[in-house]
Amino acid sequence: MAAKTFNIPTLMQGLPPHTACQGCGHGIAGRIIYEVIEEMGMSSNCVAFHDLACGANMLFAQKGNGFSGAHGRAIPTATGFKRTRPDMLVFSYAGDGATYSIGMQHTIHTALRNENITAIVVNNTNFGMTGGQMSPATLIGQKTTSSPKGRTAELNGNPIDITEVYSGMKIAYLARGSVDSVANINKTKAYIRKAFEKQMAGCGFSFVEIMAPCPTNWGMTALGSIKRMQDEVLKLYPVGEYIDGGAK
Amino acid sequence: MAERAIMKGNEALAEAALRAGCRFFSGYPITPQTEVLEYLSWRMYEVRGHMIQTEDELTGLHMLLGASLGGNRVLSTSSGPGFALFHEGMSYLCGCEIPAVLVDVQRLGAACGGIGVSQGDYEEVVHGGGNGDSQCIVLTPASVQEEVDLVQEAYDLAEKYRNPVIVMTDAIIGQMMEGVTLPDFKEHDINKYDWVYRPLKTNEMGKINAGWPGRSWTEQAKHLREKFASMQQNEQRWENVQVSDADVVCVAYGISSRVCKEAVKKARAKGVKLGLIRLVTAWPFPEKAFAEISKECKGILVVEMSIKGQTVPDVKLATKCGLSVYGYFSVDIVPDADIVVEIAEDIIAGTAQEV
Amino acid sequence: MVKITYNAARCKGCHYCVNACPKKCITLSGDTNNAGYETVKFNETECVACGSCYTVCPDYAIVIEKED
Numbered sequence: 001m002a003a004k005t006f007n008i009p010t011l012m013q014g015l016p017p018h019t020a021c022q023g024c025g026h027g028i029a030g031r032i033i034y035e036v037i038e039e040m041g042m043s044s045n046c047v048a049f050h051d052l053a054c055g056a057n058m059l060f061a062q063k064g065n066g067f068s069g070a071h072g073r074a075i076p077t078a079t080g081f082k083r084t085r086p087d088m089l090v091f092s093y094a095g096d097g098a099t100y101s102i103g104m105q106h107t108i109h110t111a112l113r114n115e116n117i118t119a120i121v122v123n124n125t126n127f128g129m130t131g132g133q134m135s136p137a138t139l140i141g142q143k144t145t146s147s148p149k150g151r152t153a154e155l156n157g158n159p160i161d162i163t164e165v166y167s168g169m170k171i172a173y174l175a176r177g178s179v180d181s182v183a184n185i186n187k188t189k190a191y192i193r194k195a196f197e198k199q200m201a202g203c204g205f206s207f208v209e210i211m212a213p214c215p216t217n218w219g220m221t222a223l224g225s226i227k228r229m230q231d232e233v234l235k236l237y238p239v240g241e242y243i244d245g246g247a248k
Numbered sequence: 249m250a251e252r253a254i255m256k257g258n259e260a261l262a263e264a265a266l267r268a269g270c271r272f273f274s275g276y277p278i279t280p281q282t283e284v285l286e287y288l289s290w291r292m293y294e295v296r297g298h299m300i301q302t303e304d305e306l307t308g309l310h311m312l313l314g315a316s317l318g319g320n321r322v323l324s325t326s327s328g329p330g331f332a333l334f335h336e337g338m339s340y341l342c343g344c345e346i347p348a349v350l351v352d353v354q355r356l357g358a359a360c361g362g363i364g365v366s367q368g369d370y371e372e373v374v375h376g377g378g379n380g381d382s383q384c385i386v387l388t389p390a391s392v393q394e395e396v397d398l399v400q401e402a403y404d405l406a407e408k409y410r411n412p413v414i415v416m417t418d419a420i421i422g423q424m425m426e427g428v429t430l431p432d433f434k435e436h437d438i439n440k441y442d443w444v445y446r447p448l449k450t451n452e453m454g455k456i457n458a459g460w461p462g463r464s465w466t467e468q469a470k471h472l473r474e475k476f477a478s479m480q481q482n483e484q485r486w487e488n489v490q491v492s493d494a495d496v497v498c499v500a501y502g503i504s505s506r507v508c509k510e511a512v513k514k515a516r517a518k519g520v521k522l523g524l525i526r527l528v529t530a531w532p533f534p535e536k537a538f539a540e541i542s543k544e545c546k547g548i549l550v551v552e553m554s555i556k557g558q559t560v561p562d563v564k565l566a567t568k569c570g571l572s573v574y575g576y577f578s579v580d581i582v583p584d585a586d587i588v589v590e591i592a593e594d595i596i597a598g599t600a601q602e603v
Numbered sequence: 604m605v606k607i608t609y610n611a612a613r614c615k616g617c618h619y620c621v622n623a624c625p626k627k628c629i630t631l632s633g634d635t636n637n638a639g640y641e642t643v644k645f646n647e648t649e650c651v652a653c654g655s656c657y658t659v660c661p662d663y664a665i666v667i668e669k670e671d
Binding site for chain 1: 258271272274298300302303304306307310311312313314315316317318319320322336337340375433438447448450452453454455456457458459469
């Protein structure tokens with residue numbers, strides 16, 4: 001008898017390999033989300049609203065309900081759905097480009113309305129699918145295809161830290177996780193669980209940012225990208241719980 | 249029991265949407281559409297629906313897309329510059345085949361333009377529904393009663409074809425008060441359609457819909473061509489007024505068509521045989537209406553409150569360029585029935601200039 | 604006893620598992636799969652089924668079962 005088994009969630013079993021690059025953090029982020037969903041017994045009662053591009057890589061890595069809408073619009077689309085079917089677990093899944101650039105108005109106003117949905121943002125500090133351009137979350141000094149000499153505050157502005165943006169806002173939950181290590185992955189999974197539980201308890205808007213590597217566009221090996229996360233990225237964007245609000 | 253009331257066009261439209269079962273509105277204020285949003289801000293909650301005043305028009309469209317995916321009947325309304333922000337969402341509604349009812353209460357001019365009445369959005373709404381071969385059905389009410397009737401019908405059409413339907417009205421129809429008969433409330437079951445996202449049964453695969461087809465583009469193109477052809481064949485709507493013996497036939501919609509109706513009466517009273525084809529659908533364009541035109545007809549007079557005369561190319565196509573087309577384009581002033589009659593007389597006399 | 608099911612065909616050769624294993628029982632196999640990625644091999648005898656390799660694997664190539 002198997003006492004202890006590590007296997008991917010039922011909703012992800014029996015599918016062909018997903019389309020993310022070698023070492024991409026989306027694979028891990030997607031898996032822990034569906035682990036939480038399965039552990040909560042919500043596998044048949046959830047809908048994922050994906051962004052386009054790398055944010056949509058996980059759409060076909062699972063067998064539950066999923067929708068991929070316009071770039072940057074996953075959060076409002078999830079909002080409309082949740083208002084219609086409040087008993088279902090509804091989350092958006094997008095990258096830093098979608099959430100902090102083209103969709104920033106939704107990132108702010110959904111929090112102001114304290115909308116009862118969960119937004120999950122995989123932040124790899126660049127636009128992945130289009131080939132590694134600078135995003136609002138790109139670090140100062142980081143070279144991208146649209147900041148070839150490295151981002152500077154003078155030329156490109158400063159990177160966005162969502163925990164500063166949401167500081168003082170009356171939302172249900174804000175946490176930042178990371179997929180760089182076993183410890184952080186387990187922590188991130190706990191954050192996602194808490195975010196989903198708050199949603200199902202009707203507490204309001206929950207937001208989990210997941211820091212992830214993008215070896216392809218960072219121009220690094222997979223293991224090199226993990227080292228960069230630990231040496232640079234997580235120093236600017238530290239892991240932790242930032243807002244832990246009560247009932248709505 | 250049907251209910252009689254005197255209502256503003258915009259408010260009647262909002263009430264009619266609720267009575268059709270709409271329980272989700274997401275939109276943004278803009279003159280001359282704002283009464284819809286204001287009315288629904290309190291009325292929607294009386295019927296236990298959701299009304300969200302969004303951060304912009306674009307958001308409104310993506311929000312209602314999500315609500316429609318969950319099976320709700322949905323509405324968003326705007327005007328001119330705000331409607332311009334609908335296009336991303338319209339393209340997604342078309343591409344993902346999600347029903348929705350949208351409204352453009354037309355205002356004046358490009359850019360900010362003006363808040364007064366005009367009909368300059370025809371090409372944008374009828375032929376420019378969004379990137380990538382998207383196409384909406386477009387209904388054009390000419391009275392407050394017709395706003396009510398067409399909004400009701402719009403929901404059935406949207407669901408029949410899984411396609412957005414646009415009610416293209418204007419600042420006067422939207423703002424004026426008229427007597428209306430309001431229909432009874434209809435219940436809409438959010439689980440009515442198979443394509444709606446809902447909790448899964450045991451071992452049921454989830455639904456996946458996305459901004460790209462889940463099949464080859466060849467198959468997708470075939471499917472959409474057939475769908476659009478079916479709309480064109482079955483959904484043309486129009487009103488012909490004394491067309492069969494007319495020497496001159498007006499073509500108009502919305503506020504301009506009301507003036508043309510008066511012009512037909514005035515012209516007939518003085519022996520000028522004027523007729524009117526009033527568009528009720530602008531897409532599909534009611535080509536069938538033109539079959540009634542007699543061989544003796546001297547020409548078609550397009551009456552429209554625009555700069556370019558945007559209906560003209562569709563009229564020429566509908567008549568296979570077989571008739572001379574003339575125009576009376578009054579932009580920001582409601583057309584004058586007497587001028588319509590004068591131009592008709594010039595057409596008959598052979599002194600009018602074709603467009 | 605620990606049983607590791609490694610689906611080498613899914614592996615994209617990131618070697619996060621090699622890096623994460625506290626017992627150092629995952630090593631490079633020297634082989635490549637059909638997609639051209641360098642795969643890994645497992646020493647099941649040393650494995651304590653902590654799940655670290657499963658946890659960091661972005662491509663769902665590893666299943667671990669521990670029998671009592």
